[in-house]
Each structure stands twice: as structure tokens, then as C-alpha cells.
Amino acid sequence: MSTALLLFLCLIGHVFAKEPPDVQCLIVHLQYVSCSWNKSGTPAVNYTFSSWFEGGDEIPCGDYLRENNLNTGCNRPCNRMDGFDTFYTVLSGGNKPYRNEHKLKDKVKLNPPTNLTVQMGADSNLWFYWNQTSTNCVDSEVQFRKNKRKWENSPVVRGRQSYCINLPSSSFQYELKVRSQLSHSCGGSLFWSDWSEPVVWGSNNSTDVQCLIVHQQYVSCSWNKSGTPAGNYTFSSWFHDGNETDCSDYLRENNMITGCNRPCNASQPCDRFRTFYTVLSGGNKPYRNTHTLKDKVKLNPPTNLTVQMGADSNLWFYWNQTFTSCVDSEVQFRKNKRKWENSKVLSGRQSYCINLPSSSFQYELQVRSQLSDYCGGSLFWSDWSEPVVWGSNNSTDSYSVDNSMSVWTPVLYAVGALVLILLALMLVQNERLRIILIPVLPKPSLDNIEDWFQLSKGLKEDSQATYNERACPVREYIYISPSDNESSDSSDSSDSSGLSVTTDQTDCSVSIAVNDQEDPSTAFSSSKMSTEND
Structure with missing residues (x-):
């Protein structure tokens, strides 16, 4: 128990x-x-x-x-x-x-380094400098990239606050930033500082043109992936079997042309299943490119987002997308600003359900769309929509309890104590339950040894006695000499006709006749007498 x-x-x-x-x-x-x-x-x-x-x-x-x-x-x-x-x-x-x-x-955690500068040195190398409060106790790491490509990391000797890039190319644009960490010589730390703001040196002269069909409404082309170009270019484009047209809607960055939006209309249809051609002019020669746009379609984010509690006590999330039958959607939601969870939605559907939401949680939901494989498919998802919110966050964190719990705490403890008392009463009163929980051990004794071993009925009957035997104490036989035997013959002969000798050998009162040959004493005496007469 x-x-x-x-x-x-x-x-x-x-x-x-x-x-x-x-x-x-x-x-x-x-x-x-x-x-x-x-x-x-x-x-x-x-x-x-x-x-x-x-x-x-x-x-x-x-x-x-x-x-x-x-x-x-x-x-x-x-x-x-x-x-x-x-x-x-x-x-x-x-x-x-x-x-x-x-x-x-x-x-x-240290603050990011400050006073960042980058300059070409007298040795034709690119030098990057910064300041950090503690010098002898600080490790640093530099991160740089060329023409907005992948970042490269490089550690710096402890205590040093400069970094060198050997013989940089004048046709590349360099971006550099740095972060710091307390070194092991001063106790060490698990945390790096945040990265500093990047500093830039050089210019990007790349003319790589990238194009994308946006929401089936226009073709957006850009040539600033590797950074702001060094000069202004003019742009023209056309689909296969179409006419070349100059750009009428340029995109600009720092007063430099960096892209173009080409509209899709009756006079300039956007057939993504046809090859698309572009020409970028402005340097010594035009740069021509060929593009395949079938799987390069990016939709706009869904609009008219609403979230409400349904009559079935489930939380329903709705949105609108221009294309319904050709669109796949993905919903992203989280509770109380925790980690986002993603969930795919059936193709063409514009709603999502969260079963039996908790009123103590705050739900955030957003959605994005992608052209489905039924209509040619696309490599690009739309941007996420703005999130919509339902409910309120009533928790301090995953382990804490809000104020409302303090009211119910005594009630819950009282219920728990009552359940314990009822369980104890059941264990005491209910003999069957007590035996199940705490089985009774057998007590061995000579009186119930058969019950302890649980013998079969037939074996019990065979082991029981079916008769009674009286105990008889036995005495030794008395030896009779020949002389005594002869003297007693005369007297015995007179009584031999009708008398018998009772040998007091046992207490069982068994009478044995003298002439009976089964008496061992008589047989013994007779044999001795006959031997002497001879």
C-alpha cells in the first residue's frame, strides 16, 4: 500500500x-x-x-x-x-x-569594434583597421567578401587590430567587417560580439543580368547582385519571335541604374515558356544574355489575411491569392513568440485550421505562395505575408505560471489531498484490492502442510491411513535347560491333555500351544532332549 x-x-x-x-x-x-x-x-x-x-x-x-x-x-x-x-x-x-x-x-559579450577604416597601403595591399577597448585580452575575427559573393572568415592574431588583403583587384568591390571575443588568457568567453558595420573598398564592374517574372505582371531584371555598378547602362529586351524594346522603367541605386521592370501586356506579352533575350549597353561593347524563365516566376504575397475562431472551436486562417488553381501555399505560425512551425496547404486552398487553440496562447500566422507544378512550377516562393495575431500571451515563459493560477492553487491542492484520502480508505476497506496490491504470504505449519503445498485430491487420499494398529512391547525368550525340562515332564504330562503353556513374551495375550511346531522355544527344547537320549 x-x-x-x-x-x-x-x-x-x-x-x-x-x-x-x-x-x-x-x-x-x-x-x-x-x-x-x-x-x-x-x-x-x-x-x-x-x-x-x-x-x-x-x-x-x-x-x-x-x-x-x-x-x-x-x-x-x-x-x-x-x-x-x-x-x-x-x-x-x-x-x-x-x-x-x-x-x-x-x-x-564585448561590444562590436569601432572606428573601422580600410585603405590601400604603400605595399599595394589592402589594410583594414579597427579599435577595441581591451587589446591584450581580445581575439578578433575578420569577415570579407568580393562583389557581394559568399563571406569568407579569417582569424586575427591575438591583440592585433588590423588585417591585410594581399594585392586586391581593382575590378572587385571588397566588404569587410570584424567581431571580438574575450581570449582564454583572461578567462575566455562563450560569446562573440556582434559583427561591426561593414566598410567597403573598390567598385563592382560586373554586368551579370538576372531576370525574374513577378506575379505574371512584369519581368524584373537587375545587374547589381555584386554591388552598385561603376557606370550607367541602358537596357533592352524581347521574347523569342518578339520585337526588341528599350526599358521604360529603370531601377536606381545611389543615382545609378541597377535594373529594369518590363511590363507584360497585350503589346508585350510575357510568355515564360519562350526564351528571353537582354542587351546591356554602356561600356566598350554591349553585353548580351539569354534567359529561360519557365521556372523563374515569383508571386506577390497573399493579401486580405484574417483569423477567427470558428463555430467548431477551431482557429481558422484565411487569405486571398490572385491565382487559385495554380498555387501552392505554405502557412507559418508560432505560439507566444516561440519557434515558427511550417505547414503545407493543399493546392488551390486558401484557408488553414488550428485545432482547439489555447486561450492562454498568442498565435501569429503568415502565409506565402508558389506557382504549382500543374502550371509549370517555379523555383521561387513569394515573400511571407504580414503576420496576423490572435489571442494574448499569458505566460512569463515556458516554466512560469500567471496570476490566475494563484487563485486555483489551493483548490487544486485540496482536491489532490481529498483524492489521496479516498484512495487510502479504499485500500483499507476493500479486502480484494488489498490482497491484489499486497498478497498474503502462506504460514508454514505441520497442520496445514498439505494446503501450503496445494496437493491434489488423489494424492491426499492415498497418503491417509485406512487401518489402526495397536502398539505391542516385545520381551526376550527364556532359555529352558534339559534338567528342568525332565523334572517338569511328569507334571506336564498330566496336564498335557487339556492345558497349554502361556509364554509371557508380549502383552498382546497370544496363546501358543506346546505342540505347535511354530513355537521356536519348544522346537529348540525338543531337539536338545532327543540328542541326549541318543
């Missing part, structure tokens, strides 16, 4: 257990400790915060971080060496204060 009660208590305790809010702290640039408790979204409770380092005094927060008029964090000043001591925090505002202990030695 004790085992069952312990198991039940564990189950009840797991249901009603409350875990404290998760407070996360980080030392920022060795200047202050930044703590937050909004990892799972804006809390519904306005907490107060206090903290102290080991050996110090508890200090209430003087610089709260706020979101939607609620406290979500605190910045507390600190000294450079405080990070090696244990840091304690207290979060108050619910039923009880939540205390936490933090080790911040390896949780230091």
Missing part, C-alpha cells in the same frame, strides 16, 4: 509542480550585467528584480528593460573582476520569489 501511495503522490506532484521563470544573465563589455526573463515572450506579470555578487549586498534593479509596459530584464553595473564571483538573482512578483545562481566567468 505504501508503494501505491508513493506512486500516486509522485503523479500528483508532477501535475501541480511549478517551475520558476528562467532568468538568463550576461556580462556586457565588462561594464554591466544584463539579465532577462522574456525568452518565451512578454510576461503577463510585472516582476521586480534584485541581485548581488558573492560577498556583496543585494541591490534592487535601477535600470529595467521593458516591453509592452512590462519589466522583461535589468541592466546592473559591475566591475571588471566581478565575473569570477558567483552571481545571485531574485525575481519577485508571483506567489513566491524565484532565486537563481549564475556562473558568469565565461558569459561575457
Whole structure:
């Protein structure tokens, strides 16, 4: 019974257990400790915060971080060496204060480097410089790319605040940025600073033209993928079997032409199943390109988004897309600003259902579209629509409890205690249940040994005695000498006719005749007498 009660208590305790809010702290640039408790979204409770380092005094927060008029964090000043001591925090505002202990030695995040400059050196190399507050205790990493291609990373010698690119090309545009981290010689850290703002050197002279059909309404072509071009180009284009037309709607960046939108209409149809030709002019020679646009169609994001609770108690999300039968859609949603979850929608459908949503969660939903394979397909999804929101976030984070729970807590504990009492009464009163939970062990004894071994009925009957035997004590036979035998012959002969001798050998009162040959004493005496007469 004790085992069952312990198991039940564990189950009840797991249901009603409350875990404290998760407070996360980080030392920022060795200047202050930044703590937050909004990892799972804006809390519904306005907490107060206090903290102290080991050996110090508890200090209430003087610089709260706020979101939607609620406290979500605190910045507390600190000294450079405080990070090696244990840091304690207290979060108050619910039923009880939540205390936490933090080790911040390896949780230091520096600010990004400042004063970034890049210039061509006298050695014909490209030099990149920056400033960081701590020099001897800082590791740095540089990231650079050419003509907006893939970023390349390169570590820098500890304490150094410069980086060199050997013999750069004048036809490339270089972008460089840097980040810093506390080195292991000063305790180390798990966190890098954010990347600095990039600095640019050189210009991009690339003329690579890329085109895309946008929502079946126009063809958008651009030639600034590798950066702003060095000069202004003119653009013309046509579909196969069509007429070449000059661009009438240029795209500009920093007063430089970087692209063109070519409309699709009756006079200039956009047949994506035909080859598309472009000509870029402005340099020493025109640059001609050939494009296949069948799978390069990008739709506009869906519009008229609505979300509402249906009569079936499910949450319904609706939207509109110009093309219905030829469109695949994908919905993205999250609860209480947590991780986004994606879900595909049947082709042509413009609604999505979330079954039995929780009223304590805030739901965000957005959708995007793509041309389906039934209509030729496309490699491109539309941009995500603007999110729509339903419900409100009533949790401090994934482990915390809101104010409404404090009202129900005594009721829940009372119900749990009542269930335990009823279970105990059932275990005591119900004999069958008691035997099932705690089986009775057999008590061995000579009286019920057969019941203990559970012998079969036939074996019991065979082992029982069917007769009674009286106990008879036995005595030794008395030896009779020949002389005694002769003297007694005369007297015995007179009585031999009708008398018998009773040998007192047993207490069973068995009479044995003298002439009976089965008496061993008589046989023995007779044999001795006959031998002597001879």
C-alpha cells in the first residue's frame, strides 16, 4: 500500500509542480550585467528584480528593460573582476520569489569594434583597421567578401587590430567587417560580439543580368547582385519571335541604374515558356544574355489575411491569392513568440485550421505562395505575408505560471489531498484490492502442510491411513535347560491333555500351544532332549 501511495503522490506532484521563470544573465563589455526573463515572450506579470555578487549586498534593479509596459530584464553595473564571483538573482512578483545562481566567468559579450577604416597601403595591399577597448585580452575575427559573393572568415592574431588583403583587384568591390571575443588568457568567453558595420573598398564592374517574372505582371531584371555598378547602362529586351524594346522603367541605386521592370501586356506579352533575350549597353561593347524563365516566376504575397475562431472551436486562417488553381501555399505560425512551425496547404486552398487553440496562447500566422507544378512550377516562393495575431500571451515563459493560477492553487491542492484520502480508505476497506496490491504470504505449519503445498485430491487420499494398529512391547525368550525340562515332564504330562503353556513374551495375550511346531522355544527344547537320549 505504501508503494501505491508513493506512486500516486509522485503523479500528483508532477501535475501541480511549478517551475520558476528562467532568468538568463550576461556580462556586457565588462561594464554591466544584463539579465532577462522574456525568452518565451512578454510576461503577463510585472516582476521586480534584485541581485548581488558573492560577498556583496543585494541591490534592487535601477535600470529595467521593458516591453509592452512590462519589466522583461535589468541592466546592473559591475566591475571588471566581478565575473569570477558567483552571481545571485531574485525575481519577485508571483506567489513566491524565484532565486537563481549564475556562473558568469565565461558569459561575457564585448561590444562590436569601432572606428573601422580600410585603405590601400604603400605595399599595394589592402589594410583594414579597427579599435577595441581591451587589446591584450581580445581575439578578433575578420569577415570579407568580393562583389557581394559568399563571406569568407579569417582569424586575427591575438591583440592585433588590423588585417591585410594581399594585392586586391581593382575590378572587385571588397566588404569587410570584424567581431571580438574575450581570449582564454583572461578567462575566455562563450560569446562573440556582434559583427561591426561593414566598410567597403573598390567598385563592382560586373554586368551579370538576372531576370525574374513577378506575379505574371512584369519581368524584373537587375545587374547589381555584386554591388552598385561603376557606370550607367541602358537596357533592352524581347521574347523569342518578339520585337526588341528599350526599358521604360529603370531601377536606381545611389543615382545609378541597377535594373529594369518590363511590363507584360497585350503589346508585350510575357510568355515564360519562350526564351528571353537582354542587351546591356554602356561600356566598350554591349553585353548580351539569354534567359529561360519557365521556372523563374515569383508571386506577390497573399493579401486580405484574417483569423477567427470558428463555430467548431477551431482557429481558422484565411487569405486571398490572385491565382487559385495554380498555387501552392505554405502557412507559418508560432505560439507566444516561440519557434515558427511550417505547414503545407493543399493546392488551390486558401484557408488553414488550428485545432482547439489555447486561450492562454498568442498565435501569429503568415502565409506565402508558389506557382504549382500543374502550371509549370517555379523555383521561387513569394515573400511571407504580414503576420496576423490572435489571442494574448499569458505566460512569463515556458516554466512560469500567471496570476490566475494563484487563485486555483489551493483548490487544486485540496482536491489532490481529498483524492489521496479516498484512495487510502479504499485500500483499507476493500479486502480484494488489498490482497491484489499486497498478497498474503502462506504460514508454514505441520497442520496445514498439505494446503501450503496445494496437493491434489488423489494424492491426499492415498497418503491417509485406512487401518489402526495397536502398539505391542516385545520381551526376550527364556532359555529352558534339559534338567528342568525332565523334572517338569511328569507334571506336564498330566496336564498335557487339556492345558497349554502361556509364554509371557508380549502383552498382546497370544496363546501358543506346546505342540505347535511354530513355537521356536519348544522346537529348540525338543531337539536338545532327543540328542541326549541318543
